[in-house]
Structures are given as C-alpha cells and as structure tokens.
Amino acid sequence: MSGPGGALLVVGDVVTDVVARHRGPLAAGTDTAAAIRTLPGGAGANVACWAAYRGCPDVRLLGRVGADAVTWHERELTAAGVRPRLVVDPRAPTATVICLVDTGASAERTFLTDSGAALRLGPGDWSDALLDGTGRLHLSGYLFFSAPGRALVAVALDAARARGVPVSVDPASAGFLALLGVDRFLELAEGVDVLLPNRDEASLLTGLPDPADAAAKLSRHVPLVVAKQGADGALVARAGAVRTRVAAEPAQPLDTTGAGDAFTGAFLAALLAGAEAEGAAAEGCAAGAVAVGRVGGRPPGPGSPGAPVPPA
Numbered sequence: 001m002s003g004p005g006g007a008l009l010v011v012g013d014v015v016t017d018v019v020a021r022h023r024g025p026l027a028a029g030t031d032t033a034a035a036i037r038t039l040p041g042g043a044g045a046n047v048a049c050w051a052a053y054r055g056c057p058d059v060r061l062l063g064r065v066g067a068d069a070v071t072w073h074e075r076e077l078t079a080a081g082v083r084p085r086l087v088v089d090p091r092a093p094t095a096t097v098i099c100l101v102d103t104g105a106s107a108e109r110t111f112l113t114d115s116g117a118a119l120r121l122g123p124g125d126w127s128d129a130l131l132d133g134t135g136r137l138h139l140s141g142y143l144f145f146s147a148p149g150r151a152l153v154a155v156a157l158d159a160a161r162a163r164g165v166p167v168s169v170d171p172a173s174a175g176f177l178a179l180l181g182v183d184r185f186l187e188l189a190e191g192v193d194v195l196l197p198n199r200d201e202a203s204l205l206t207g208l209p210d211p212a213d214a215a216a217k218l219s220r221h222v223p224l225v226v227a228k229q230g231a232d233g234a235l236v237a238r239a240g241a242v243r244t245r246v247a248a249e250p251a252q253p254l255d256t257t258g259a260g261d262a263f264t265g266a267f268l269a270a271l272l273a274g275a276e277a278e279g280a281a282a283e284g285c286a287a288g289a290v291a292v293g294r295v296g297g298r299p300p301g302p303g304s305p306g307a308p309v310p311p312a
Helices: 041-053 070-079 116-120 141-143 146-162 172-179 180-186 199-206 211-220 259-272 276-293
Strands: 009-010 015-022 035-041 058-066 082-089 095-100 107-114 133-139 168-172 224-228 234-238 242-248
Touching: 009 041, 035 041, 035 070, 041 058, 041 070, 041 082, 041 133, 041 141, 041 259, 041 276, 058 070, 058 116, 070 082, 082 116, 095 116, 107 276, 116 146, 133 141, 133 146, 133 259, 141 146, 141 172, 146 168, 146 180, 168 259, 172 180, 172 199, 180 199, 199 211, 199 224, 211 224, 211 234, 211 242, 224 259, 224 276, 234 276, 242 276, 259 276
Parallel strands: 009 058, 009 133, 015 095, 058 082, 133 168
Antiparallel strands: 015 035, 095 107, 224 234, 234 242
C-alpha cells in the first residue's frame, strides 16, 4: 500500500447520537430505566476523530448537517483534531441516531436511525480541491445508501483515481447493505483499494458464514480486505486468501458503539504513517479495545491516557 505522507480525507456522515444504556430487555408499554447522553457521532466523523487520536496529523472531513447542530459538531470535530468541512443543509436537520445499548456482558447496541441531512450529501458538495495534499480517501459506507451519496461516491472515486489517491470503504451497515443489494454495492465499490467490513457485512457480501472464507472471497474483488471480527480480532486478506489473523486486545465492554469506526480510523492512520496492513490492523484492534470501554463512538479527548502525541 502507499507509503507515509499526506492527509486523510474522510467523506461521510456526521450524526447526533442519543445513547440510552439499559440493562436487560426493554419493557414494552411502560418505562425502562436508562442512562441517557447526547453525544457527537456518525461513522464518517468517528473514523476521522479516531484517526486524529491515533496520531494522524492532518485529518479532513466532508459531511452535511442541519443548521440545528452545525456549530456544536464543528466545535467537537475541531477539538478532536479534525478539520471539518460541513455543508449546512437548508431543509433537513442533522442526522440523529438513538443507540440502545444493553449494559449486560455483550454491551451490544441497536440503532434507530433518522439520516436527515446526511442522506443529502452529494456531488454538489464535492470539490476536487479536497484531494490537494491527500494521501488517502476514505468513504463511509452510508454514502452508498442514498442516490446523492452514490453519485458522490462515483465522482470522488474518479477524482481519486485521476490523482493516484488510494480509497478505502467501510460497508457500515449490514441492514442497509441488504436493502441496497450485494451486487449493487460491489459494483459501486469497484476500484476501491481497501475494504473494511465487519463479520456480518463480509458474510452478507459473500453468502459465506465462515469469516475467513468470506474475507478471502472479498479479496478477489478488492486488493486488500481487512475484516473486523470484534473480540476475535481481524483478518487480513489479499488475492483470495487470508494472509494474517490479528488478535484482539483484552477489553471490558461498556458500549460497542463506534468500535468498528475506531478500528478503521486507527488502521488508516497507521497506513499513512507507513505501516504494513498487518501492523495497521493491530493498531486498529488496539483502538477498538479503547472504544468499547467508553460510552459513545468518539475517542478520549486530547491529553487523555493512551492518546498518542502528534509529531512536532
């Protein structure tokens, strides 16, 4: 993959997350006690923040939000070390996701999603100048689930190819992916250099239940596939075969929201710093372990324990 240098440009969703942590089944028709927080999120924005947290010195984000929350999101992204370019939608509100997190042993989460302005991010929001100085382009999979987003993917991919900028994609949502269709997704992702699915997404994209078989099959379509396996680490596949199995780091799950985004952000930061895919995947696993021990999808703030010191 490409050597060190250049900025990371992320194109994707910026979301207001309402995280409700509850224990056990929801009580239908009555109250369920929960701890509720409103936090900044979004797969694209989370990836950008984790890349900055893991030491990438120049991270840029293109997203679309409503006027209702643009100032807050810009402030939060900037504080995380990201340079935001947020397009303010004149009609749609900022995307909102209600994250229902079971505080049992798995810390599994369920999302209720109102994509709002994020669905309207399109080619009119793109400029080829966004690629100036860019070493890598990352596209959030949520772009693939709306017509404007798909048009933006095509424009961004063409521009990146013209400049020789490698492109990565995280499929983002098995549920939305099933609605779009596997063949359609793979067609739209043609020319991508790196694919970062989780276990469910890889299985859906291939029809294969075994994670290694799924990763291997996907790597016949995309040069590098890094399949995230949660507590089982990650698989690195190339040319139709799994080349490396990367172990996860021990963690006590509190909230799994954004763990995959953390992996992706740290992985891309490591690639831009010159790491090989296997080492970058280990960085991704380390970030994922940090992420599941926190509430919400963003990394700790600057100066928190474990935060890398950016190069001078």
